Amino acid sequence: MNETCEIQVDDKIFVPYISEIKLQEIVAHVAHEISCDYAGKSPLFLVVLNGAFMFAADVLRKINTTCDISFIKLSSYDGLSTTGEVKQLIGLNENIEGRDIVIIEDIVDTGITLFNLKKDLIQHRPNSIKIATLFFKQESLKVDLKVDYHGMIIGKEFIVGYGLDYNGKGRNLNEVYIIKEDNM
Ligand code: IMP
Ligand code: MG
Secondary structure, three states: OOHHHOEEEOOEEEEEEEOHHHHHHHHHHHHHHHHHHOOOOOOEEEEEEOOOHHHHHHHHOOOOOOOEEEEEEEEEEEEEEOOEEEEEEEOOOOOOOOOEEEEEEEEEOOOHHHHHHHHHHHOOOOOEEEEEEEEEOHHHOOOOOOOOEEEEEOOOOOEEEOOEOEOOEOOOOOOEEEEOHHHO
16 A cells, blocks of 8 residues: 555544545445335434534435435444443434434444434334435444444444544545554
8 A cells, every 4th residue: 555645533543434425336236225125104203413424425415315304413322231331312303203214324343323213203203214324334233233234344443534534534535445554
């Protein structure tokens, strides 16, 4: 790898992993799958901020079915559960009863975040809930979570860019970078 391609994000060095062109191919594939499955339906896409903002902007403009789009956030709160940090759902203003929900997420790692989100959403009695994530760290999955659409399965290594951050930085990068092995 050419040394000049390396970038520093906060205190870590990252190297290029997925190019802008490849990302758009991956996103188009996910959009196609969702468009086929929801043809003639009117799903509500719930975009999980902050990380999914770029993926959502690109994937949603390639989806050609009538839909609603809303943005939610999962804020940490003080309580601890047996599974670790519990995140509270904020920003859900719509009545989702009877709706077909598609959660748009940047990355599924242990799956705990979306497992809990799904559990919260089910209490509002939607007709269905599916998950669309750009990246899926399948080997890290710790809970029984069905990931319905994924752009790409990746290993456990940390990545940044295209919405994904390291310590709040790097979200604006238009390619995805992976942490350089010797600076973990
Ligand atoms: P989970 O609950 O373990 O599935 O955590 C998912 C969340 O962890 C994502 O929404 C990200 O905010 C964060 N995350 C996990 N892996 C990465 C990564 O490689 N880069 C950036 N954020 C990550
Ligand atoms: Mg996220």
